[in-house]
Amino acid sequence: MSSSVLPNGGHVVIIGGGPGGASCALALQRLAAQMGRKVHITVLEGKRFVGEHHYNQCVGVLSPPLPALLKEFLDLDFPYHLSRGLIREYVLHATGQTLSLHGECEPSIALRRVQFDAWFLETVRERGIRVQEARAVDLEFHADRVVVYTESAPLEADVVVGAFGLDEGTGALFRRHTGYFPPRALSSIVTKYHPYPEHLVPLQGRIHAFLPRDPRIEFGAVTPKGNHLTINIAGQDVDVNLMQAFLDSPEVHAVLPDLEGARARHEGDLRFFKGRFPCSLAKRFYGDRYVLVGDAAGLVRAFKGKGVTSAVQSGIRAAETILRHGITRAAFHAHYRMANQDIIRDLPYGQAMRRLTIFAARTGLFRAVMSAARSNPSLQRALFDAVSAHAP
Structure with missing residues (x-):
């Protein structure tokens, strides 16, 4: 790699606008402001949550400490108006x-997960973060950048965050280019x-x-x-x-x-x-200029669930690692993986x-x-x- 840190004004592309991707985008924006840094963020999401054109197979029962997590790290009030x-x-x-x-x-x-996801992604838009309604169709990793090909225009990024859940198409892109292997x-x-x-x-x-x-x-x-x-x-x-x-x-x-x-x-x-x-940890869920969060990484508490909470936690932790420690495999291994030890250590028990x-x-x-x-x-x-x- 030509650089181990995210430059001031650097570009982060997040593939996936669900809770993991939305929380990462909001955490990047908030932490960068606190640090006096500039960061450009693009969220790629091909699904249409508004209007409920998409059915989320998650049952949609969200447990503590998610409301406190949203407030403390993202300055968001939980959308209790969506409660069923x-x-x-x-x-x-x-x-x-x-x-x-x-x-x-x-x-x-x-609640209905599609409504929660729509609220989360709309909050990202309201805070001025760019959301591009398109899917990633290919990736190129270079020493100085990542090229993300989409259904519309290609994007160049300093680092890519994968928040695509268990989407097989996007998972195959990372598997082909990074050696990533999805969780069981x-x-x-x-x-x-x-x-x-x-x-x-x-x-x-x-x-x-x-x-x-x-x-x-x-x-x-x-x-x-x-x-x-x-x-x-x-x-x-x-x-x-x-x-x-x-x-x-x-x-x-x-x-x-x-x-x-x-x-x-x-x-x-x-x-x-x-x-x-997912019911296991993914392999190679981080590396030079990329990191995966939530279900894509297998970062979910086995047996206990908490998929949304774990996605939000790992999205926030990815943002903190990118801004505070760098965008190399070594940085993600030393800081992102360590930050998620509460989930990783729990997997064998679960x-x-x-x-x-x-x-x-x-x-x-x-x-x-x-x-x-x-x-x-x-x-x-x-x-x-x-x-x-x-x-x-």
């Missing part, structure tokens, strides 16, 4: 038993439907979480979202048939009012959407807990855990933290 309800209780279903879990801390916020991932199927309003009232404020015996489904959930319910399942190879079997199972069907005839009442109900989320929970649910051992939790407040809190993603 507060989640204070989780009902765990496993081995034929149910267990109600209540938290003592700030509730989670249920689980598949997810998501759907929703609108019960009659009076039948939704008893379901508000609580998520029903399921650990089915079917080894192909690792977990499932039913989440209230104002005027509708969102249902999701996850596993290595879940598909539409498994989702239908999940919906038809007696224990799930029992908590889904007015399921019959849902499509007749609302044309868009019970459409299935498929997505993926993966082990995930395997143990699946094994216990399949073999019936979880029955003893749930029975013990009924009279053990500490175990109840541990289970609540696990299913709610409140604990770090």
